[in-house]
Amino acid sequence: MALTWNRPVDWDYGDWRKAAACRETDPDLFFPVGTTGPAIDQIESARCICHTCDAIEACLDFAITTNQEAGIWGGTSEEERKQIRKIRSATNRIPSHN
Ligand code: SF4
Known part of the structure; x- marks a missing residue:
């Protein structure tokens, strides 16, 4: 399983983990070492799942x-999530004109 199931969860994210397609897969697939060489295939395989x-x-x-x-x-890599966080952060800083 790609996700760490035993970590404390203090927030309500519902039961989405029960629907996780990666529950029965090798966790290493979702945590490749690096971004080159064999990690490229791992990342793409994880994304496919x-x-x-x-x-x-x-x-x-x-x-x-x-x-x-x-x-x-x-389905996102570390770099892609950094970009999403930046976009969300920038969007949250746009003043409202209500
Ligand atoms: S989106 Fe990917 S990492 Fe997330 S629960 Fe589904 S298969 Fe696992």
Whole structure:
């Protein structure tokens, strides 16, 4: 399983983990070492699983909200999540004109 199931969870993210397509897969696939060489195939294999997963949106939201830096979450790499965080952060700084 790509996710760490025994970590404390103080927030309500529902039951999305039960729908995780990676529950029965090798966790190492979702936590490749590096971004080159064999890790490229690992990352793509993990992404393929994510894109069949009913929990992909909830998983990504969890990863962004809880600052999961390592691994593939919701079909995204570490770098992609950094970009999403930057965009969300910038969007949250735009003043409202209500
Ligand atoms: S989106 Fe990927 S990492 Fe997240 S629960 Fe689904 S298969 Fe696992």
